[in-house]
Amino acid sequence: MRASDIRRGQGVIIDGKLFIVTGADHNTPGNLRAKVQFKLRDVSKDTIIDKRVGATDDIETATLDRRQVEYLYSEADGHVLMDLETFDQTTIPKAVFGDDILYLKPNTALTAMFHGAKVVSYELPKTVDLAVTETAPGIKGATATNQLKDAKLETGLTTHVPPFIKEGEVIRISTETGEYLCRS
Numbered sequence: 001m002r003a004s005d006i007r008r009g010q011g012v013i014i015d016g017k018l019f020i021v022t023g024a025d026h027n028t029p030g031n032l033r034a035k036v037q038f039k040l041r042d043v044s045k046d047t048i049i050d051k052r053v054g055a056t057d058d059i060e061t062a063t064l065d066r067r068q069v070e071y072l073y074s075e076a077d078g079h080v081l082m083d084l085e086t087f088d089q090t091t092i093p094k095a096v097f098g099d100d101i102l103y104l105k106p107n108t109a110l111t112a113m114f115h116g117a118k119v120v121s122y123e124l125p126k127t128v129d130l131a132v133t134e135t136a137p138g139i140k141g142a143t144a145t146n147q148l149k150d151a152k153l154e155t156g157l158t159t160h161v162p163p164f165i166k167e168g169e170v171i172r173i174s175t176e177t178g179e180y181l182c183r184s
Helices: 092-102
Strands: 011-014 017-027 035-042 047-054 065-075 078-083 088-090 109-114 118-123 127-135 149-153 158-161 171-176 182-183
Touching: 011 035, 017 118, 065 088, 078 092, 092 118, 149 171, 158 182
Parallel strands: none
Antiparallel strands: 011 017, 017 035, 035 047, 065 078, 065 109, 078 088, 109 118, 127 149, 127 171, 149 158, 171 182
16 A cells, blocks of 8 residues: 555554554655655554655555444553453553543443454544533633633543533534534
């Protein structure tokens, strides 16, 4: 597959090792050749490396088994997921999710990618509904259209919301950008 077609969450094989793409930045500097800067997580060592390749270079992709799972809870060792077909529970290291765990509350369904019996990547739902636990009171008479205030959500995620949002309300958040979308 061409390097410019590879996206976040895909598995690639470089130098005989399986890596998961955690970031892909496509750059075309002036009249020079286009490059793709990858941030890759080594599945065997759980380390992150940076790799720059030409946009037209061929990269070997890995076939990952996609399964529906449910996030159950977090513990000291990692996060516990349950396969929705077999009901097997798997604990995955905290490094696999990183800060994306802030979008998940218990019993949230998502797609996990398996390599063998090991979860190596995941796809979050496009949006999640989370309750506001802390936010400043709205300012009466504030009519500015882009005025936003900080809000802390039930999972610990902090985002910006319009001034009319109050504590206890459930709002919809984009998992791609972390931005407020609407009340739910």
